[in-house]
Amino acid sequence: MTDQFWKRKTLPEMDAAEWEALCDGCALCCMHKVEEEDSGEVFYTNLACRLLDLKTCRCTDYANRARRVADCLTLSADNTAAFEWLPASCAYRRLARGQDLPDWHPLITGDPSTVHEACVSLRGDMLSENDTDEYTVIYKLNNEEE
Ligand code: SF4
Numbered sequence: 001m002t003d004q005f006w007k008r009k010t011l012p013e014m015d016a017a018e019w020e021a022l023c024d025g026c027a028l029c030c031m032h033k034v035e036e037e038d039s040g041e042v043f044y045t046n047l048a049c050r051l052l053d054l055k056t057c058r059c060t061d062y063a064n065r066a067r068r069v070a071d072c073l074t075l076s077a078d079n080t081a082a083f084e085w086l087p088a089s090c091a092y093r094r095l096a097r098g099q100d101l102p103d104w105h106p107l108i109t110g111d112p113s114t115v116h117e118a119c120v121s122l123r124g125d126m127l128s129e130n131d132t133d134e135y136t137v138i139y140k141l142n143n144e145e146e
């Protein structure tokens with residue numbers, strides 16, 4: 001993409017297409033998370049939302065996601081507190097914190113597969129809650145600055 005709109009616009013200034021284009025397709029926000037009782041730390045599991053297509057890492061009913069899945073995280077520029085539930089790699093979270101997009105981001109590379117090639121997504125390592133309720137804890141929700 002030649003127009004690096006994320007460098008000249010704030011999140012609230014972006015139009016709907018620009019806002020959606022920020023999503024790198026990692027699907028990490030579609031993975032179930034668990035909270036450790038004692039520490040309060042949150043960890044990703046390898047168990048994906050029932051609406052996630054495990055091959056494409058895309059929601060199979062994006063338009064109706066909030067109605068169909070009660071805890072689906074709907075992101076908006078006026079609710080940046082919700083970004084704390086996103087991985088440190090996520091463009092929404094990064095831009096809200098004044099960081100740039102990572103080099104592998106599809107808006108930089110022009111190739112939607114680079115998020116998988118950079119091993120940011122869990123593609124190939126996910127299970128669907130449609131098939132099992134057993135999961136493995138993968139890693140800590142990354143709330144650290146990069
Ligand atoms: S974590 Fe961020 S970039 Fe990844 S799928 Fe969710 S919204 Fe998109």
Ligand code: SF4
Nearest residue numbers: 030049052059065072
């Ligand atoms: S409803 Fe769709 S966007 Fe929401 S968590 Fe599930 S797969 Fe992800």
